[in-house]
Amino acid sequence: MIDVIEAARSAGVEWLSLYAFSTENWRRPDDEVAFLMELVRRAVRKHAPLLRARGIRCRFLGVTHPRIPPALAQDFADLTTLTGESRRMTLTVAFDHGGRRDIVAAARSLIRGGVPAEDVTEESFAAHLPFPDTPDVDLVIRTSGEQRISNFMLWQVAYAEWVFPPVLWPDFRAPHFLECLHTYQQRERRFGGVPPKQNGAP
Amino acid sequence: MSDTGDGSARPPLFGPGSQFHELFDDPRWAPAMIRATVLEAAHPQIGAALIDNSTFVTHPWRRLRNTFLSLQRMFGADDQVRAKEAARLNRLHTRLRGRDANDRPYDATDPGVRAWVVATLFESAVTMCRMSGRPLPPSAVEQLYGEFRAYHAAFGDEAGQLPDSLPEFWSYYDRMVEEELENTEAMRIILYKLFDHLPAPPLLHGFPTLWALGRAVVGPAIGAITVASLPESFRRRAGLPELLGAGALMQGAYLTADLARFLPEGWLRAQNVADLLALSPGSDDPRARTVTALQERMRRAGALLRLVAPTSFPAAPAPPPSGRRSAEEFFRDVLDQTGDGYLTWPDLAAMARELCGRLDLDEPAETRLYDAFADWWRELQTALDTDGDGRVSAQEYAAAAPALAGPALIRTAEVLFDAADEDGNGRIDEAEYRALFRTAFHRDTAGDPETRTDTVYTRGAFVRDFLSFMSGRRLSTPYDPLLADA
Structure with missing residues (x-):
């Protein structure tokens, strides 16, 4: 994981999101969930100083379920605090995340604020999503040969390019990432129109 | 009092040029205000009102800021502001009445009670100058008394509660100390409880350990200093302890506070101190931002420490369940x-x-x-x-x-x-x-x-x-x- 983060940073990527755990993953067997939690916790603690040194702002999307161990939540909060000032790259870790839930939360927030229906625009709606400063996603890499969205940042991936490398996530390393980046650069992005625009780095 | 006749312009009673204004930014007020509050609380009626209604034990900083603002309005140059503030205080005082633990009535609008509050403020101002070895010249005391009488008059109470002349005031004051003051519960709370439990001002909420440490050292000293500065006859009657060296400590404290006058101009402004104490971190004031930035750094250091510490390290107390409190x-x-x-x-x-x-x-x-x-x-x-x-x-x-x-x-x-x-x-x-x-x-x-x-x-x-x-x-x-x- 840290390998990929390093590769992205040196390739000039400014926004990187990782899907670590979905709201649906809670349905997995208890010991598997517990193992995953421990794995994430170890990774966070191990890499915290490096992430700080590299100027990577880390934040966690989701993280609301009461089943998240308090120690892990504390580590998440600590890492967010530790790297809060960094701006060279923003790493969003989606943990206990669900794209639909975020959209529902934004709708709730709008209704609570008493915003009249005709005042709701795509921009004003997006401002109520969690981490509203997140730009639209340019590229989604779905590893392990799976070809599903799996409820990931639904709003933000509207015009994303997708690549589906067959390699499994635990084996996914820097060269794989750069390969995906290269594939993306070859794509012609049209956003529904026909502008012959060349892709730059995301 | 209003008869001058010598042709020279009288100094104004309020605002710039008044004796109170001269003393306003004086750091000696800090111990003097505590002393005045203790003397107020020793009055049975005021003590009862404080015990029943006051928030000063739980919200001392808020209370301090409100008192400061009120004094500033009452002693400022603007008559309209003064009239408005006096009316506000009058309304506030009408809401403070009741019966104490011994079923004696108390009433914050009682003119005698209010005269005593003014008397303690005036007397503590005079005493703070004496204690620090720089007594006010008699003419200045006279002038200051006139100002405090005017302050009292601004409430619209009938005259006569505060004596006309200074010599009469001192005999009134001595009589009050001798006959009226008691060892009230409110007084004991201020002397022995308030400073031992003083919560950190909002700005320092991020440094609980530091605050508790400083308080453990300073808290008891404040009590001892205040006791030592009270009138001797009252200390004897109320049975307040005489601690060895407390007198010297008290004079040292007033002297030190007085030495602050050698600091460059503008370093010590009562206004700044009061504002600072009332600042909440996170407000848009530049000073709050400085402190907030410092707190941020401390928080980050703490976060890193927790992250690199071995997992068996006892985790920090869990934050309250998000967004709710019990x-x-x-x-x-x-x-x-x-x-x-x-x-x-x-x-x-x-x-x-x-x-x-x-x-x-x-x-x-x-x-x-x-x-x-x-x-x-x-x-x-x-x-x-x-x-x-x-x-x-x-x-x-x-x-x-x-x-x-x-x-x-x-x-x-x-x-x-x-x-x-x-x-x-x-x-x-x-x-x-x-x-x-x-x-x-x-x-x-x-x-x-x-x-x-x-x-x-x-x-x-x-x-x-x-x-x-x-x-x-x-x-x-x-x-x-x-x-x-x-």
Whole structure:
């Protein structure tokens, strides 16, 4: 994981999101969930100083379920605090995340604020999503040969390019990432129109 | 007193040029104010009023700021401001009456009582100069007394409570000390409890250990210093302990405070100190930002320490479950303003008083707000006082907390909205919002779109927020700095 983060940073990527755990993953067997939690916790603690040194702002999307161990939540909060000032790259870790839930939360927030229906625009709606400063996603890499969205940042991936490398996530390393980046650069992005625009780095 | 005849212009009673104005920024006020407060509290009527109504044990910094603002208004050059402040204090005082533990009546509007408050302030000002070895010249004492008499007169009490001349004042003062003052509970609380439990001012909330350490050293010393500066005859009669060296410590403290006059001009301004103490971190004041930045750095250092420490390292106390606080915490932090462990009318009256002060309310808005709080109190009492002792304990509250948003509370929110909505446009705009909460809009990038949609607050959103705060359902709303901070 840290390998990929390093590769992205040196390739000039400014926004990187990782899907670590979905709201649906809670349905997995208890010991598997517990193992995953421990794995994430170890990774966070191990890499915290490096992430700080590299100027990577880390934040966690989701993280609301009461089943998240308090120690892990504390580590998440600590890492967010530790790297809060960094701006060279923003790493969003989606943990206990669900794209639909975020959209529902934004709708709730709008209704609570008493915003009249005709005042709701795509921009004003997006401002109520969690981490509203997140730009639209340019590229989604779905590893392990799976070809599903799996409820990931639904709003933000509207015009994303997708690549589906067959390699499994635990084996996914820097060269794989750069390969995906290269594939993306070859794509012609049209956003529904026909502008012959060349892709730059995301 | 008004007869001059020598042709020279008399110095003004208030504002620049007055003796009080000369002394205003003097750091010796700090020990002198504590001393004056102790002497006030030793008056049985004032002591009883303090015990019943005052929030100074739980919210000393808020109280200090309010006192400071009030003195500034009363002694400023502007007569209109003074008249308005005097009227406000008069209204406030009419609400402070009752009976003490021995069933003796107390009444904050009693002219004799108010004269005594003015007398302690004046006498402590004179004494602070004597204690530090730089007594005021007799003419200055005379002038200062005239100013304090004018301060007393501004309340509109009948004359004669404060003697006309200075010699008569001293015999009045000595008689009061000899005959009226008692070893009251309020006095003992100030001397022996307040400084040992003094909560950190809002700005230093991020440094609890540092604060507790400093307090453990300084707290008892403040008590000893204050006792040593009280009139000897009273100390004897009240049975206050004479600690070895306390006298020297006391004189040393006043001397040190006095030495601060050699600091460059503008370093010590009472205004700055009072502002600083009342600042909430996160407000838009540049000084708050400096402290906030420092706190941020401390927080990050703490976060790194926890992350690199071995996992077996005992984790920091878990933060409160996000956005909520327990009924007990809410009772202690917000509802029990007087800190006596029970919810009674004075607690709610203290909230109403604070809100009226913030919003600078005049009649009839002030009475409307008080009435709304009084109705809410009756509602709470009916719903929660299960053992019928006339007050609500923390247990009674916790047992029934979920069912708190009754019609009287909603009505309170509406009255508060009307009071805060100065221009009556049905929305609380930025300026009105600031007047109410006095901290800035501290919104980070993640934001909290749930609390506020824009820079305006609609009636519905306001009422809903107020209810969710007052029924203890949500933490970290703008009301926290208003009612929960010290």
